Amino acid sequence: MIEIKNLHASVNGKEILKGINLTVKAGEIHAIMGPNGSGKSTLAQVLAGHPAYQVTQGEVIFEGQNLLDMEPEVRAHAGVFLAFQYPVEIPGVSNSYFLKAGLNEIRKSRGEEELDSMQFLKMLKEKMKIVEMDPSFINRPVNEGFSGGEKKRNEILQMAVLEPKLAILDETDSGLDIDALKIVSSGVNKLKSPKNATIVVTHYQRLLNYIVPDVVHVLVNGRIVKSGGKGLAMELEANGYDFIREEMQQSA
Amino acid sequence: MSNEIHHYTAEFQEFQQNGATKSPSWVNDIRSSALAVFTDRGFPTTKLEDWKYTNVSPITKLPYHYASVVSAVPSELVSSLFVDGIDQHLIVFVNGHFSEEHSKLNSLPAGVTVKNLISAYATHQEVIKEHLSKYATYNENPFTALNTAFINDGAFVHVPAGVSVEKPIHLLFISTGINGTYVAAHIRNLIVAEEGAKVSIAHGFSSAQANTNLTNVVTEVVAKKESVVEIVKVQRESDTAYHVENLHVHQYHQSNVHLFSLAVGSAIARNDISIIIDGESTECNLNGLYITSGAQLIDHHTFMHHIHPNCPSHELFKGILMDKSRAVFNGKVYVEPEAQKTDSKQTNRNLLLSDDAVVDTKPELEIFADDVKCTHGAAVGGMNETHSLYLKTRGISEGSARGMLTVGFAAEATQKIVHPVLRQHVDKIVVDHLRKKFGTANLPDIVHA
Ligand SMILES: Nc1ncnc2c1ncn2[C@@H]1O[C@H](COP(=O)(O)OP(=O)(O)OP(=O)(O)O)[C@@H](O)[C@H]1O
Ligand SMILES: [Mg+2]
Numbered sequence: 001m002i003e004i005k006n007l008h009a010s011v012n013g014k015e016i017l018k019g020i021n022l023t024v025k026a027g028e029i030h031a032i033m034g035p036n037g038s039g040k041s042t043l044a045q046v047l048a049g050h051p052a053y054q055v056t057q058g059e060v061i062f063e064g065q066n067l068l069d070m071e072p073e074v075r076a077h078a079g080v081f082l083a084f085q086y087p088v089e090i091p092g093v094s095n096s097y098f099l100k101a102g103l104n105e106i107r108k109s110r111g112e113e114e115l116d117s118m119q120f121l122k123m124l125k126e127k128m129k130i131v132e133m134d135p136s137f138i139n140r141p142v143n144e145g146f147s148g149g150e151k152k153r154n155e156i157l158q159m160a161v162l163e164p165k166l167a168i169l170d171e172t173d174s175g176l177d178i179d180a181l182k183i184v185s186s187g188v189n190k191l192k193s194p195k196n197a198t199i200v201v202t203h204y205q206r207l208l209n210y211i212v213p214d215v216v217h218v219l220v221n222g223r224i225v226k227s228g229g230k231g232l233a234m235e236l237e238a239n240g241y242d243f244i245r246e247e248m249q250q251s252a
Numbered sequence: 253m254s255n256e257i258h259h260y261t262a263e264f265q266e267f268q269q270n271g272a273t274k275s276p277s278w279v280n281d282i283r284s285s286a287l288a289v290f291t292d293r294g295f296p297t298t299k300l301e302d303w304k305y306t307n308v309s310p311i312t313k314l315p316y317h318y319a320s321v322v323s324a325v326p327s328e329l330v331s332s333l334f335v336d337g338i339d340q341h342l343i344v345f346v347n348g349h350f351s352e353e354h355s356k357l358n359s360l361p362a363g364v365t366v367k368n369l370i371s372a373y374a375t376h377q378e379v380i381k382e383h384l385s386k387y388a389t390y391n392e393n394p395f396t397a398l399n400t401a402f403i404n405d406g407a408f409v410h411v412p413a414g415v416s417v418e419k420p421i422h423l424l425f426i427s428t429g430i431n432g433t434y435v436a437a438h439i440r441n442l443i444v445a446e447e448g449a450k451v452s453i454a455h456g457f458s459s460a461q462a463n464t465n466l467t468n469v470v471t472e473v474v475a476k477k478e479s480v481v482e483i484v485k486v487q488r489e490s491d492t493a494y495h496v497e498n499l500h501v502h503q504y505h506q507s508n509v510h511l512f513s514l515a516v517g518s519a520i521a522r523n524d525i526s527i528i529i530d531g532e533s534t535e536c537n538l539n540g541l542y543i544t545s546g547a548q549l550i551d552h553h554t555f556m557h558h559i560h561p562n563c564p565s566h567e568l569f570k571g572i573l574m575d576k577s578r579a580v581f582n583g584k585v586y587v588e589p590e591a592q593k594t595d596s597k598q599t600n601r602n603l604l605l606s607d608d609a610v611v612d613t614k615p616e617l618e619i620f621a622d623d624v625k626c627t628h629g630a631a632v633g634g635m636n637e638t639h640s641l642y643l644k645t646r647g648i649s650e651g652s653a654r655g656m657l658t659v660g661f662a663a664e665a666t667q668k669i670v671h672p673v674l675r676q677h678v679d680k681i682v683v684d685h686l687r688k689k690f691g692t693a694n695l696p697d698i699v700h701a
Contacts (some may be wrong), residue, residue, distance in 0.1 A: 045641075048641060048645045049641065049644070049645075050637070050638070051637055051641070052637055052638075071644070071650075072641055072644035072645055073645075073647055073650065073653075075645075076644065076645050076648075077647055080645075081645065081646075084642060084645075087642070088638060088639050088642035090639070090642075090643075090656065090657065090660045091660045091661075091664045091700075091701070092659050092660040092661075092662065092663025092666075092667075092696070093656050093660050093663075093696045093698075093699070094699040097656075097696040097697075098646070098656065098696075099646070101646075101652055101656070102643070102646030102648050103647070105647040105648055105652070106647040141660075141663070141699055141700065141701050144701045145701040158646060162646060162647065
């Protein structure tokens, strides 16, 4: 589904990603873990197309297309979705207007019929059940005044509505209470299919008990330094990142 | 004597003979002293610090003539400007002249007076004499001097002690062009809320058509002890017209004042808003939103005067600038030595939607008390990249994202309006205006948290 090859990216002249290689196939869930500041969100933002990050080397092939050549909204039309670590508040604009606008532009880009307000609302209410969100959120301004956990749930709601092929979840678990974590994880699992793929960025092995990854990657200082199965996450949980840093030193 | 001054002294003579007959003689004395100040000073130039960024010569060079005849406007126009479908308490002025035909004042609560100034002298001369021209002094602002020299009509609102007016009172000022004349309306308003009174006022300015009228307004507001007063100004005049207002509020002990200034109209608009917080534990909220496009210039000069201890004041002005338009924001906060525990916050944020738009923003804090919390901040920038990216990652196009974020930017200002009906009124005008300027119906209606 997506193939990231030797990706280098910098911001304000400072190199953050220093050669990322990562391939995710349809039907897979990949987890990315790594210390604070290692570049996980940067990778997510580069894949989404944030203009502040300059790609200096490498390429990203998504479904046979050169992702980095596409505008951010075109990437969304093609099926890439990013759940933000820090979801943005948009005062004044209702959640439903915002989501309907996004969904209809995606549908239009695929030559599908746009949904009218009735059809959209019906669908939205169904999707809200998946993340157990109260219907009162429909007419509230996007994320404004939402609690940290409500914002994260709203991200998953958006993913449920937009049905992306590749979802990148950047620390969607942080700030969630235990119940919300289960709800969000089960939401992600319900949306899982052999045709889509998920990249979850997380600090906690706990999440991976609910969303079981096929591969776990460790990102340190702009590079993926280790990849493994679910067990790798447990090892990290128990020992921290030091053992990886030691391994790196030994091999250096 | 310059040509400009000569023009206005001649005007004044004609006005005194023909236009100013219905007022008491003490008003005439005020007029004459104001004219003397005006002829002495003349119009402001950009050499004056207060007028540095706003060149008013396009206004001063035109031979404006006070509106000596009463013009008609269609009632469909008036009803299109209503605050809500009904607009229960409405007083309408056309080019500064009271229009009884369009006003609706029969459902006011007992004791509440909403009248035109000229007819209020008969019933409220004492109150008027006590307050008129006592706050908006004509010594400093030449437009105020000119307005005072030509005091004729305007709105008079009096809310007696302890009375609450639930529905908004709408003061609606319509300017209409007269062929071959540069029409000036020097509108004079007085709003008095007595002790413990509560009132919300829509303060609307519109044009009947594209015109080059000058609307020069002075509004004095007195908020007595423990009163609660909200004034929401909506200035949407023709973008070839000129608008000047000196809005002066004097508030007393434990009163609570909310002001909002929406400015989207006129070629040049200058708003001076001064609030004298004259009482302990007295709260003032001053907020605004300006949206400029084409070659418009909208200027807000605000002055918040803290005299006594324990008073909070909050000020948020936001601006959206397009094309080659310009905006000026100058926010002065003055804290007297006795005004300890003042808690004052001032913010001015501007969204530049064009590389050719210019904003001059200047906070001025003068603080003479030592135990205060005063903050200010000004920001000028384009669309936030991260916010924009967030929308685009949901499939939303560049253009729609821009529209939504602009609406959101405006909504952060309008949410400060307290009266829900007035807030809706302003929200609708803002979105309609942005739809017109963006050339698309595809903009969301504002919702608030
Ligand atoms: N716009 C920016 N300007 C300057 N530095 C930046 C910018 N964005 C990211 N960085 C830096 O890049 C590095 C990587 O940041 P990034 O947000 O990708 O880390 P992360 O792995 O997601 O961390 P966390 O686990 O704390 O979320 C950090 O050192 C950060 O300070
Ligand atoms: Mg991060």
